[in-house]
Every structure is written in C-alpha cells, then in structure tokens.
Amino acid sequence: MKPTTQQLTDFTTQVRRDILRMVHAVNSGHPGGSLGCAEFLVALYQSVMERKEGFEMDGKDEDIFFLSNGHISPVFYSVLARSGYFPVSELATFRKINTRLQGHPTTHDHLPGVRMASGSLGQGLSVAIGAAQAKKLNKDNKFVFALLGDGELQEGQNWEAIMYASAKKVDNLIAAIDLNGKQIDGSTDEVLPMGSLKAKFEAFGWNVLEVKEGNNLEAIIAGLNEAKSLSGKEKPTVILLYTEMGNGVDFMMHTHAWHGKAPNNEQLENALAQNPETLGDY
Amino acid sequence: MKKYTNTGSKDTRSGFGAGLTELGQKNENVVALCADLIGSLKMDDFKKNHPERFFQIGIAEANMIGIAAGLTIGGKIPFTGTFANFSTGRVYDQIRQSVAYSEKNVKICASHAGLTLGEDGATHQILEDIGLMKMLPGMTVINTCDYNQTKAATLAIADYNGPVYLRFGRPVVPNFMPADEPFVIGKAIVLNEGTDVTIVATGHLVWEALEAAEALEAKGISAEVINIHTIKPLDEEAILKSVAKTGCIVTAEEHNFLGGLGESVSRVLALNNPLPQEFVAVNDTFGESGTPEELMEKYGLNAKSIIEKAEKVISRK
Numbered sequence: 001m002k003p004t005t006q007q008l009t010d011f012t013t014q015v016r017r018d019i020l021r022m023v024h025a026v027n028s029g030h031p032g033g034s035l036g037c038a039e040f041l042v043a044l045y046q047s048v049m050e051r052k053e054g055f056e057m058d059g060k061d062e063d064i065f066f067l068s069n070g071h072i073s074p075v076f077y078s079v080l081a082r083s084g085y086f087p088v089s090e091l092a093t094f095r096k097i098n099t100r101l102q103g104h105p106t107t108h109d110h111l112p113g114v115r116m117a118s119g120s121l122g123q124g125l126s127v128a129i130g131a132a133q134a135k136k137l138n139k140d141n142k143f144v145f146a147l148l149g150d151g152e153l154q155e156g157q158n159w160e161a162i163m164y165a166s167a168k169k170v171d172n173l174i175a176a177i178d179l180n181g182k183q184i185d186g187s188t189d190e191v192l193p194m195g196s197l198k199a200k201f202e203a204f205g206w207n208v209l210e211v212k213e214g215n216n217l218e219a220i221i222a223g224l225n226e227a228k229s230l231s232g233k234e235k236p237t238v239i240l241l242y243t244e245m246g247n248g249v250d251f252m253m254h255t256h257a258w259h260g261k262a263p264n265n266e267q268l269e270n271a272l273a274q275n276p277e278t279l280g281d282y
Numbered sequence: 283m284k285k286y287t288n289t290g291s292k293d294t295r296s297g298f299g300a301g302l303t304e305l306g307q308k309n310e311n312v313v314a315l316c317a318d319l320i321g322s323l324k325m326d327d328f329k330k331n332h333p334e335r336f337f338q339i340g341i342a343e344a345n346m347i348g349i350a351a352g353l354t355i356g357g358k359i360p361f362t363g364t365f366a367n368f369s370t371g372r373v374y375d376q377i378r379q380s381v382a383y384s385e386k387n388v389k390i391c392a393s394h395a396g397l398t399l400g401e402d403g404a405t406h407q408i409l410e411d412i413g414l415m416k417m418l419p420g421m422t423v424i425n426t427c428d429y430n431q432t433k434a435a436t437l438a439i440a441d442y443n444g445p446v447y448l449r450f451g452r453p454v455v456p457n458f459m460p461a462d463e464p465f466v467i468g469k470a471i472v473l474n475e476g477t478d479v480t481i482v483a484t485g486h487l488v489w490e491a492l493e494a495a496e497a498l499e500a501k502g503i504s505a506e507v508i509n510i511h512t513i514k515p516l517d518e519e520a521i522l523k524s525v526a527k528t529g530c531i532v533t534a535e536e537h538n539f540l541g542g543l544g545e546s547v548s549r550v551l552a553l554n555n556p557l558p559q560e561f562v563a564v565n566d567t568f569g570e571s572g573t574p575e576e577l578m579e580k581y582g583l584n585a586k587s588i589i590e591k592a593e594k595v596i597s598r599k
Contacts, residue, residue, distance in 0.1 A: 058357050066352075107384050115355050117384045120375050126345045127380055130352020130360075137313070137334065138356055157376070160342035164349075168337075 003046055008217045010278035011082065012042045016248045017281060018078035018091055020271050023262040026095040029103065032258035033149065034075035036180045036215070036243040040147065041079040043220040048228075050142060055085055055112035063142045064131060066116055068124020069149035069178065070104040071260070076114075077101050082279065085113035091282045122155025124148060125175060129165050132173040143228065146175045151183030154192050159204075165236040166205030173236045174227045179214065180245040182256035197240055207237040214243035249274055283474050283499050286492055288456035294486075295393040295450055297429035299324025301436025302361060302391075306332045309359065309440055315350055316363045317343045322452075323363035323393050343368045347376040347388070354386040359440055362388065366395035366449055367408035374414055381445050382418040389439050390415075391448045395425075396536035397564070397581055398453040398486055398574040407569035413541020415447040416514045422467060423514040425449040425535070425543075427488035429457040431511060434465035442467055449485065451536075453574045456489045459509075470517035472524070476506035479592045480524040480531040484510050484543050487534035487562065487583060494588035505592060513543050518550045525551065530558045530595040534588050536578075539563035558598035560591035 003011070015038045023029035045051070049063040067076050074094065081088045086100070093099035100109040104119025116127050128146035135142060152158065165173060177197065185191050194200075201208045207230045211223035220241070227237045245259065246252025249271040252263075263271055305312045306328045314328050315337040329336040339346040343364055350360035362369065369392035370377070381388045392411065399407050416423045422444060426432040432450045439446045446467075463471070473488070474495050483491035488509045495505040506524050510517065525531050531551070533544035544561040551557055564581050578584045 058355060060356070064355075116351065117379050120379045123344075123348050123376055123380050126348020126376075127352040127355075129345075130349035131355045132352070133337070133349065134353045134356020134358050137358065140356070157342075157344040157348065160340075160345035161348065164339065164342065164345055167340075 005217055008042055008046055011046055012038050012217065013275045014277070014279040015042060015075060015078045015082065016275045017272060017277060019074040020249070020263060020268055021281065022074045022091055022094040024268045025092070027262045028095060029074055029262060030071040030260050031074065031262065032245040032252060032256070033069065033072040033178065033180065035247050035249060035252060036245045037072055037147065037178050038075050038247065039215045039217050040176065040220055040241060040243070041075055043217050043224065044145060045079050045083045047221050048224045049145065057115060059115065060138060061140055061142060063145065064115065065145045066124045066128045066131070067105060067147055068118055069121065069147065069152050070118030073101070073103065073105050076105060080113035086111060088282045121149070121152040122157040125158055125161040128173060128175065129161055129170050132170050135172055141172070143231065144173050146173070148175060148177050150177055150179045150181065150194070151188055151191065153177065153194060153197070162201065162204045162206065169234040170236050171231050171234050174224070174239065175236065176239040176241050178243055179240050180243045182245050182259065184256070184259050186256055201238050205235060207235045208240065209237065210240045210242070212242050214241035215247045283495060286458040286473065288458050290457055291454045292429035292457045293452060293454050294426055294429055294432040295322070295452060296324050297426070297432030298391055298393065298436050298448070298450055299327065301433040303327040303331065304437060305440050306335070311357060311359045312361065312440055313337065313353055313358045314361045314363065315339055315346050317341055317346050317368065319364050322365070323391070325363050343373045344376045347373045348380050350388045351380040351384060351386045354388060360388050361391050363391050363393070365406060366392035366411045367406055370411040370414045370447070371408060378418060382421050385420060386445060387443050389446045389448060393450055394452045395449045396451060396485070397569045397577040397583065398451050398536065400452070400574045400577065401571050403571040404568040409538045409564050409569065410541060411449060412513055412535070412537050412543065416546065420445060421514065422446045422512065424467065424512050425485040426511050427485055427509055428455060428459050430459040430461045430463065431465065434463065435511065438465040438467060451486060453486070455486055458489060468512045468515040468517055470520035471509040471511070472506065472520065473509050474505065474507040476504040477527055478504045479596050480506045480508065480528045481534060481588060481592065482508045482510050482521060482531060482543070482547060483534040484513060485536050487536060490585040491534055491588055493585035494592065497585065497589055498592055503592065503596065510543065513546060516546050516550065521547060521550055522554055525555060525557050529599050532560045532562060532588060532591045532595055534562035536583055537563055538566055540566055558595050560595040562587050562591050
C-alpha cells in the first residue's frame with residue numbers, strides 16, 4: 001500500500017534531521033543540495049519506484065535509480081537506510097574511517113542500494129542509459145531513474161548522453177534535474193548561465209516535464225507518474241525539478257552558502273528545532 | 283633456438299575482430315560498443331550478426347564508457363572499441379570512477395596504440411596508455427603481440443569478471459603464436475630459453491625480440507625471450523626465474539619508458555633481485571608522422587635496438 005502524504009511528510013522530516021546530524025557530526029558534507037532533494041528521493045523510494053526486497057546489483061525486474069550528483073550523498077544514504085537497504089544506525093559512520101558511507105557514494109564497499117560510484121560530475125546519465133538499454137535487452141519493462149544537479153549539466157558528457165538517449169529511443173529512462181539554480185561558486189546564472197533547459201532538452205528530442213513545486217511531495221509524485229505514463233513511446237523523459245537548496249531549514253534557504261558547509265552546534269540545534277523528530281533519530 | 287614461423291602477416295586488430303565475432307556466437311551476454319570506428323576496430327561482423335547487441339555511440343567516448351558501465355549492471359559484458367588514445371587519455375576519469383572504482387565488468391578494447399599507427403601522427407599515437415591503465419586499482423592490462431594472441435585474449439577476457447584494458451594495433455605484423463596456444467591472463471610465455479640475457483617484450487616488440495635473439499645467437503649470446511602479454515597483473519615469478527639464470531634483463535615495449543612495462547619490471551627487480559636492466563621504449567617524447575617501420579627505427583623500437591641494449595646490459599653484469 002502506498003504511504004499517505006502525511007507519512008511521506010514525516011519520513012522527509014526525519015531524513016532532514018539525518019542529513020543535518022550526519023554533516024554536523026563530521027563537520028563536512030553537502031547539506032544544501034541534500035535538503036533540496038529530500039522530498040524527491042522520499043517520493044521516489046517510498047511511493048513511485050517498484051522495488052524488490054533486499055538488494056541485487058543487477059536490479060532485474062525492478063525500478064532502479066542512479067544518483068549522478070554524488071555530493072548529495074547524505075540524503076541518498078538516509079533514504080536508502082530508512083527504506084531498508086542497510087541499518088539506520090550506520091548513518092552515524094558517514095564520512096568516518098572504514099565506513100561504507102563514503103563522502104561520495106561508491107560500490108567499492110558494497111553498500112546495499114548503490115550501483116555506481118558518483119562524485120566526479122557528469123557521469124551518471126550515461127550509466128543510467130546503459131542500465132536502461134540492458135533492461136531492454138533483458139525484456140525487463142521496469143524503469144531507470146536518474147538524478148542530476150543543474151550545475152552538473154555544465155559537464156559536456158551529459159550532452160553526449162542527452163543526444164544519444166533520444167537518438168536511440170531510450171524510453172524507459174526518466175531523468176530528473178535538481179534545478180535549484182545554485183552551485184559552489186554562486187548561482188548558476190553567475191557561474192555559467194545555461195539558458196532554457198526546457199528548450200535545450202526539447203531540442204535534443206526529450207519529453208520535458210516541469211515540476212514547479214519541487215519540494216512538494218504530491219507535485220513530485222504527480223510529475224513522476226506522468227513521466228512513467230510517457231514511457232514506451234520512443235522518447236526519454238526529463239523532469240525539471242524546481243527545488244530550493246537547503247529546504248526546510250530557514251537559514252539554509254535562498255543562498256548557496258550551505259552547498260558544502262556543515263552547521264555548527266548552535267545552527268544544528270536551530271535547524272533540528274525546525275524539524276522535530278518523527279521516525280526516531282539514528 | 284626454437285624457431286617461430288610467421289604463418290602469414292596480419293594486423294592484431296583483426297584478431298580482436300575475429301575474437302569478438304566468435305564471442306557473439308558463444309556468449310549472448312557479450313555486447314559491443316563503438317565510437318564511430320567500426321571498420322578500424324574490425325567490429326563489422328559482430329554488428330552484422332548481432333545488431334541488437336551492438337551500440338553505435340557516435341563520437342562520444344565519455345558517454346560510451348558510461349553506457350558500458352551501465353550495461354554491466356544488467357549482466358552484460360560490454361566490449362568498447364575505439365583507438366587507444368580515445369580509449370584511455372580522453373576518458374580517464376570516466377574509466378576511473380564509472381569502471382575501475384565501481385568495479386564494472388567492462389572490456390576496454392583499444393586499437394591503433396603506439397607509434398605503429400603511423401602517418402596520423404602524435405595526436406593519435408598514444409604512448410602513455412599502459413601507464414594510465416595500470417595505475418588504476420583492479421584494472422587488468424593486456425598488450426598482445428600478434429593476430430592469434432589478440433584473438434585468444436579477446437576470448438579469454440570475456441570469461442574473466444572485472445575491468446580489462448586490451449591494447450592492440452593497426453599495422454600488419456608477423457603472426458607466429460600457435461592458434462591453439464591458450465591465453466592465460468597474467469601468465470607470461472617463455473618463447474625461447476637462454477642463459478646470458480632475458481628479453482621481456484610485449485605487443486609488437488615480441489617478434490622483434492625473437493629476431494634479436496636469433497641475431498644474438500649468431501654472435502654466441504644466448505637470449506631468453508619472454509612474451510609478457512599481461513602487464514598487470516605482472517607474472518613476477520616468470521621474470522624472477524629467468525633473471526636468476528641470466529643475471530640481466532632488457533624490456534621492450536611500444537610505449538613511453540615512463541609508466542610502461544619496463545618500470546613494472548624494475549620494481550620487481552628492486553624488491554627481489556636488483557640486477558642490470560636496459561629499456562627499449564620511447565624516451566619520454568611524442569611521436570610523429572611516418573611509416574610504422576620508419577618510426578620504429580627512428581625511436582629505437584626494433585630488433586636492432588634490442589640487440590644493442592642486450593649487449594649493453596650484459597656488459598653491466
């Protein structure tokens with residue numbers, strides 16, 4: 001049975017707490033983008049994706065997901081743990097020596113739920129395309145999802161992949177762009193303006209959906225379901241997800257300052273007070 | 283000395299193509315990807331026989347490596363094909379993160395390696411690829427010497443689970459390895475036994491090493507010739523066993539001496555049995571246009587150079 005919106009909201013609040021506590025504990029990591037994508041990953045893993053129990057690398061006959069912007073690992077790890085891939089207590093090891101929860105996700109340490117290392121930007125979409133084409137060869141009609149950062153689209157490999165996916169009719173692929181308009185050095189418009197991503201993806205032959213409320217669980221689910229309904233018609237689909245970096249913590253929003261900075265003790269306390277415990281802290 | 287016969291000169295890339303064709307029939311999980319060089323890589327037959335398992339990526343090597351990594355997740359065994367330069371240097375970070383660090387079963391198959399690419403010149407003549415690939419943890423690095431060995435290696439790497447870099451070339455060269463010689467990854471092949479000097483050669487230099495050994499024999503020098511098709515993991519035992527007998531070694535490769543086979547051999551000697559070594563390799567420079575023969579002569583990568591280095595290394599014992 002699908003969880004209710006209230007259940008998903010509670011789940012998301014707990015994920016926010018996890019993110020904040022994880023980056024605070026090691027005084028490093030990327031809270032801003034993680035908080036901005038919390039609703040998306042919760043919606044994906046808790047409501048939209050058809051997943052099997054347990055974890056098999058090949059992901060046959062289930063929907064699979066690739067995180068291309070690997071620096072938002074805190075949200076990925078929290079959602080994976082709370083979706084049952086590994087013990088929630090392991091979140092306490094994030095970025096610490098001998099952990100499976102490396103600064104950026106990796107398969108190297110066999111963390112269940114991760115199928116590809118990411119961190120060096122621009123590589124995830126190509127990998128997702130390969131996995132989607134393998135599903136077609138295997139007569140597996142499940143989906144491949146991918147999440148990319150918007151700043152990440154400045155990497156040229158993405159445009160090779162975007163061109164290829166439509167040319168080769170990879171229509172079991174749903175990519176989402178975390179359109180928070182911010183990157184390390186400032187806004188994407190300051191760093192390298194990318195113009196209309198909608199027009200660019202359309203020109204490259206993709207279905208383009210826009211989710212203007214990218215931190216609204218119901219809007220995200222509706223967008224993902226619409227994307228699924230467009231599959232199988234010879235076009236890949238992209239969702240432009242308008243998110244707010246740092247969402248859910250007032251002082252982390254409307255700025256790029258928290259892209260890669262951890263809160264201090266006082267800031268953590270403030271942030272957690274805005275997100276009361278729901279499912280239990282790790 | 284044991285005589286090896288050239289059974290008919292062929293290019294090593296055609297050995298790759300023949301191996302891939304056979305794999306297409308034998309193993310339905312094998313898929314092939316190419317970045318707009320089907321003819322050059324001899325992938326035409328695979329494409330014709332298995333269009334559904336063939337992926338023309340276009341001139342987009344970074345995307346090709348990523349797609350190959352993704353295909354492994356669905357249980358496929360991808361063989362990527364392009365020139366060695368575009369297979370390695372151009373896509374180093376993609377191989378590093380999406381293939382090597384992610385431990386994906388991708389076979390990176392690279393033709394036109396080294397100077398023998400010839401007239402196209404230095405932009406295409408990569409002499410650093412062995413170094414780049416051998417530095418990646420978990421990467422197997424193979425450089426085959428002739429058509430038969432390239433075909434055998436192509437078949438063998440499909441049965442091995444892990445990332446592999448398979449390096450071969452463009453020119454037509456002697457085909458002398460027995461067609462039925464089994465290819466064992468990481469297992470060197472002693473082609474000729476000798477007592478005065480060990481010559482460890484890889485790729486196109488193996489035939490040159492055999493010719494050098496014959497000429498040395500005429501001068502009364504007994505050279506042991508080892509065909510070291512796998513540079514990583516290196517068959518340390520075979521090298522140490524040989525130098526224990528000969529007391530000196532010459533390494534020969536179509537690669538920069540920095541980062542190549544020679545340096546890997548030096549490390550083995552330094553750790554186990556420090557002995558004189560000489561290098562037949564490119565002396566930290568780029569290549570240039572010319573015929574393969576002219577280039578190999580100019581850059582000192584032929585039997586003549588091996589003979590000179592063998593005599594020199596013996597004098598240092």
